[in-house]
Amino acid sequence: MIGILIPAHNEEELIEQCIRAALRAACHERLGGETVLVLVVLDSCTDRSSEIVDSYPVHSLAIEARNVGQARAAGARFLLDQGVRWISCSDADSRVAKDWLVAQLDLGADAVCGTVTVDQWTAAFDESAQIRYHQRYQARDGHRHIHGANLGISADAYRRAGGFAPLASDEDVQMVRQLERCGANIAWSQRPQVLTSARLDSRARGGFGDFLREMAQLG
Template identity: 75%
Template sequence: MIGILIPAHNEEDLLDECLSAALRASKHALLAGEPVEVLVVLDSCTDRSAHIVGRYPVLNLQIEARNVGQARAAGARLLLERGARWIACSDADSRVADDWLVAQLGLGADAVCGTVTVEHWHESLDQAAQIRYQSQYRGCDGHRHIHGANLGISADAYRWAGGFQPLACDEDVQLVRELELSGANIAWSHRPQVHTSARLDSRARGGFGDYLRQLAQL
């Protein structure tokens, strides 16, 4: 079984598109019918996120941590208990491509770090900020970006690395660093495609939204 892990904190505006995309990816013909379970970890949600998730054929886990590292760790633990051989991570403000899982698995690696494409640039991010972003971002194979919105790990490699740590941000970076130390084969690939939001009100302090905000302030 393949698991798709999506943490969410008050994501009612973007969950529909996120889950629709994840379910399309889960049904790709090249998966040859292998079961895929989508799990949304609802962390301290006070909006309609739980109601929206309930409309889809996905699993949900509710926690009160307000911590993305704890949310990802709890979700990964549940997916492993249910027999996942591969955990594909994304975010609730992102849309994975239809062949996202196929692209990750096709690389034959212990873990895959993919890239993201920003869409719907926030009005506060003027053309100069967008140019700064594009000049610093490598959307190609061999990049060294780490995104929780586009990360895949085999069950064995995840266990070797010790799993996600309870960090308020950069839990994905920490996991990849531990994967490197464990000797895991990591693919730094542009093949698995994910579109992500350019919102500035990031759910995790120090996350992608804060990075974009810094670019806007330069």
């Protein structure tokens, strides 16, 4: 069994597209009918996120932490308790490709760090800001970007690494560092594809949204 882990905090505008994409990936023919459990961790949601999630054939877990590290950790525990062999992490403002799970598993690694592609540039990003972004971002195999929106970890490697730390940001970076210290085989690949939003009001400080904000404000 495979688990898809999606933390969410007040994501009523984007969560539906995220779930639909995850469900498409879960039905990929090359998975050979293996069960895929999609879990949305609703962290301190006060909008319609819970109602939207409940309308789809996915699992949900409600917590009151307002902390993405705690949300991912709680979700991972839930999935491991169900017996998953692999945890694929994404974000509620992102849409995974149909072959996302297959692409992660095909790499044969203990963990996979994938890249992200901005879905649609907002008015905050003029041409010069987009040029700066593409100069800085390495959309290629062998990159060194770490995104919670595109991260896969085997259950065994996750346990060896000690799980997600209860951090308000950079919980994904800390996880990868722990995996490296454990000697895990990590694939840095652009093959697993994820579209993500270009919003600047990111839910967690220090993540991709702050990187985009820096690109927009330079110059």
